[in-house]
Amino acid sequence: MVARAGADSGATSTVRAALRRAGRRAPGADARGGAGGRSAWTRGRVLAALAVLTAGLLVFHRAVPNSPIRLGSSLESFLPWLGLVGVVLLGPALLRRSALALVALLLPVAAWTYLFGGLLLPGATSGARELVVVQHNVSDENTDPAGTARTLADAEPDLVALEELLPPALAVYEKTLAPDYPYHAVRGTVGLWSKHPLTGTRPVDIKPREITENWSRGLRTVVHTPHGEIAAYVAHLPSVRVRASGLASSWRDESAGLLGEAVAAEKLRTVVLLGDLNSTVDDRGLAPLTSRMNVAERGFAFSFPAAFPLARIDQVMARSGTVGHIRTLPATGSDHLPVAARITLN
Numbered sequence: 104m105v106a107r108a109g110a111d112s113g114a115t116s117t118v119r120a121a122l123r124r125a126g127r128r129a130p131g132a133d134a135r136g137g138a139g140g141r142s143a144w145t146r147g148r149v150l151a152a153l154a155v156l157t158a159g160l161l162v163f164h165r166a167v168p169n170s171p172i173r174l175g176s177s178l179e180s181f182l183p184w185l186g187l188v189g190v191v192l193l194g195p196a197l198l199r200r201s202a203l204a205l206v207a208l209l210l211p212v213a214a215w216t217y218l219f220g221g222l223l224l225p226g227a228t229s230g231a232r233e234l235v236v237v238q239h240n241v242s243d244e245n246t247d248p249a250g251t252a253r254t255l256a257d258a259e260p261d262l263v264a265l266e267e268l269l270p271p272a273l274a275v276y277e278k279t280l281a282p283d284y285p286y287h288a289v290r291g292t293v294g295l296w297s298k299h300p301l302t303g304t305r306p307v308d309i310k311p312r313e314i315t316e317n318w319s320r321g322l323r324t325v326v327h328t329p330h331g332e333i334a335a336y337v338a339h340l341p342s343v344r345v346r347a348s349g350l351a352s353s354w355r356d357e358s359a360g361l362l363g364e365a366v367a368a369e370k371l372r373t374v375v376l377l378g379d380l381n382s383t384v385d386d387r388g389l390a391p392l393t394s395r396m397n398v399a400e401r402g403f404a405f406s407f408p409a410a411f412p413l414a415r416i417d418q419v420m421a422r423s424g425t426v427g428h429i430r431t432l433p434a435t436g437s438d439h440l441p442v443a444a445r446i447t448l449n
Contacts, residue, residue, distance in 0.1 A: 109335070
């Protein structure tokens with residue numbers, strides 16, 4: 104009886120020790136080792152779902168409906184920034200040690216790299232058939248037009264396109280740019296300064312039907328470069344507004360359609376478009392233009408707002424030409440940053 108009691112006591116001690124070890128495990132853990140009984144491949148399902156959703160929005164952003172609140176255009180206006188969602192999700196995925204979420208995060212990384220990775224590459228070396236152009240909305244509230252003009256001229260472009268030109272600032276731009284740019288054309292509030300002769304300048308009607316006041320924001324001219332004649336368009340599309348009802352962009356979209364029709368009807372083979380288009384090249388609102396013209400292949404060049412640039416709404420496009428690296432220039436007295444780009448002519 105004594106031996107049996109000793110054996111029972113030993114067994115009881117073993118059981119108690121096992122229970123104590125089990126009590127030291129993480130709450131909710133079991134033999135499979137994961138929190139809540141889940142392995143590394145089953146934890147983080149919500150994080151994985153968000154990663155897949157982010158990748159889907161990047162790749163299939165055109166499928167996001169635009170009516171009635173212009174949700175699609177709103178997403179596309181800031182599409183590159185969607186990649187930050189993956190960065191935000193990485194922390195929780197590592198904390199949870201979720202292999203599932205980490206693998207799922209490869210999807211938005213791959214999608215972002217496919218869409219925007221090329222913009223990070225260095226620009227190609229300059230060629231013989233090349234134009235350097237500068238585009239800038241100088242702002243009608245700019246208090247230093249002379250300084251702005253000098254900043255633009257320092258980039259030594261062949262062409263300088265300006266928007267929001269109003270007297271008396273216009274006279275300052277004309278005087279300051281004249282030594283380096285003897286040729287210029289202004290129609291309404293947009294203008295083009297050139298090192299090469301200009302002919303055939305005329306306004307381009309891009310005014311939305313609902314605008315009844317005097318409104319002239321487009322011009323077309325022929326630039327006689329050493330590489331041949333080029334049709335140059337300068338445009339300033341209507342602004343968009345973010346309201347409680349969504350993105351108000353109908354005027355801009357209508358104006359973009361009119362400009363696209365003008366470019367499509369252009370008889371000269373080579374066309375360059377410079378302007379404040381109040382939209383990014385990913386925004387479907389610019390489809391009448393981006394479907395007909397090449398956009399920058401290298402560089403993000405976020406140009407607005409100048410204090411904290413979030414998007415490039417100042418654009419350089421070309422037909423029968425390749426827009427190489429695009430970059431921003433130093434800040435001026437405008438709420439936009441100037442952008443400069445190299446165009447290689449085909």
